[in-house]
Amino acid sequence: MTRSLLERTIDMARAGRTPATGEPVPTGRRHPDGYLQYLAGDGYAYASEPGGEIYLGADSLQFAAFVQQLRLRGRALDLGSGSGLLAARLARSCTHVTAIDNSAAAVGASRATLAAECAPDRFEVVHTDLFAYLRETCPVDAVVTNLPFVPVPDGLSYSGYGAGGPTGLGLVERVLAELPAVLRAEAVFCLKVHCAVGPQGPLVAEPIRRFLERTGHAGCLMIDGDVPMAFRAAQSARNAVPFNPGHDDLLGVFDRHYSHLGEEFVSTIVVTQSASGSLRPGELITVDRRPAPAATAPAEAVPLPLVLRRYGALTAQMPEGYEELGTAAMVDEVAAHAERILELAAAGAGLEQCVREGLPGVAGLDPVAVRGYLVPVDRLRRAAQREAV
Numbered sequence: 001m002t003r004s005l006l007e008r009t010i011d012m013a014r015a016g017r018t019p020a021t022g023e024p025v026p027t028g029r030r031h032p033d034g035y036l037q038y039l040a041g042d043g044y045a046y047a048s049e050p051g052g053e054i055y056l057g058a059d060s061l062q063f064a065a066f067v068q069q070l071r072l073r074g075r076a077l078d079l080g081s082g083s084g085l086l087a088a089r090l091a092r093s094c095t096h097v098t099a100i101d102n103s104a105a106a107v108g109a110s111r112a113t114l115a116a117e118c119a120p121d122r123f124e125v126v127h128t129d130l131f132a133y134l135r136e137t138c139p140v141d142a143v144v145t146n147l148p149f150v151p152v153p154d155g156l157s158y159s160g161y162g163a164g165g166p167t168g169l170g171l172v173e174r175v176l177a178e179l180p181a182v183l184r185a186e187a188v189f190c191l192k193v194h195c196a197v198g199p200q201g202p203l204v205a206e207p208i209r210r211f212l213e214r215t216g217h218a219g220c221l222m223i224d225g226d227v228p229m230a231f232r233a234a235q236s237a238r239n240a241v242p243f244n245p246g247h248d249d250l251l252g253v254f255d256r257h258y259s260h261l262g263e264e265f266v267s268t269i270v271v272t273q274s275a276s277g278s279l280r281p282g283e284l285i286t287v288d289r290r291p292a293p294a295a296t297a298p299a300e301a302v303p304l305p306l307v308l309r310r311y312g313a314l315t316a317q318m319p320e321g322y323e324e325l326g327t328a329a330m331v332d333e334v335a336a337h338a339e340r341i342l343e344l345a346a347a348g349a350g351l352e353q354c355v356r357e358g359l360p361g362v363a364g365l366d367p368v369a370v371r372g373y374l375v376p377v378d379r380l381r382r383a384a385q386r387e388a389v
């Protein structure tokens with residue numbers, strides 16, 4: 001019997017292999033291939049409307065490499081296609097790809113990226129609201145999506161490529177509600193989303209479970225990176241500044257809101273497929289909890305002809321998204337004070353206390369910048385714990 005794609009995906013996750021490449025996760029380094037391929041050009045052409053901004057994160061690169069590895073077939077959709085990177089990877093194995101985005105800049109970039117990858121009759125780029133598109137389209141064989149995921153408290157504004165409603169999962173839940181009508185019998189659905197972890201686990205698990213029950217699909221939820229919630233709150237507060245001019249307490253508002261959502265923020269990939277073989281419909285497993293990913297940029301990185309807001313770490317030591325708040329110098333500073341920080345941790349100090357009392361330079365910094373130290377201090381503590389075991 002041919003083993004289903006989902007079974008192979010789950011095996012890979014259980015074996016501790018990185019979703020991006022299928023290779024064993026190298027210690028302290030993650031998903032470098034995405035950066036290498038992307039930054040070195042990889043045959044892609046990117047373009048955008050003047051002044052337009054397009055999302056391209058470490059998560060995009062990781063997910064694109066993962067999707068390529070699945071070698072999906074038939075007719076595929078990329079919902080919220082941004083740069084077009086995911087759609088272009090789909091086009092390597094699918095017969096036809098439709099990329100959908102509601103941003104003109106993203107549509108321009110997706111079109112240029114796909115045109116560099118495949119013949120004009122094998123793709124279509126549609127400038128529309130993805131929910132309007134889902135209501136009109138015929139069933140397809142594969143749907144991939146990296147949706148906006150940032151939890152944004154009511155009353156605040158945020159960028160269209162990040163805003164995910166108060167829980168961060170507003171768009172995900174709406175897509176899950178519309179999707180069953182759009183999936184053919186053997187269809188595969190792949191979702192990349194970051195979310196808070198509440199007392200019952202990652203917030204995305206429950207809506208996915210309901211989706212599996214409704215569709216009879218089996219599913220695999222992989223977690224492969226996490227940051228402290230206080231760090232994510234500061235990232236969101238900083239990114240919200242241009243959209244909320246004059247607001248004087250964004251950090252406070254995000255902190256209060258996020259404290260109700262959970263204690264950490266994780267990076268997840270979900271794959272679902274109609275059940276076959278040994279997998280029971282509705283099975284959902286959570287695997288691969290590891291230290292947050294880091295990615296490397298190649299020395300030969302080239303500037304891109306794109307007005308691009310690039311997220312993601314560019315050094316081997318910095319985890320995904322880190323550069324929004326921190327610098328490589330901060331990582332070095334934590335390393336230089338490792339002994340003191342670990343003494344504090346051993347005496348039972350929490351993460352924020354380790355930052356405030358373990359690092360001499362933080363007293364004068366603004367409170368958002370101070371949060372930049374949380375992640376390297378967290379990694380340091382965990383590395384020490386691993387060594388002690």
Ligand SMILES: C[S@@+](CC[C@H](N)C(=O)[O-])C[C@H]1O[C@@H](n2cnc3c(N)ncnc32)[C@H](O)[C@@H]1O
Binds near residue numbers: 083131
């Ligand atoms: C997190 S970005 C991901 C982009 C790209 N797929 C990637 O992985 O890099 C989300 C994208 O969804 C688009 N988007 C958000 N809401 C949308 C909607 N209602 N309809 C269509 N596209 C939407 C945004 O413009 C943005 O390009």
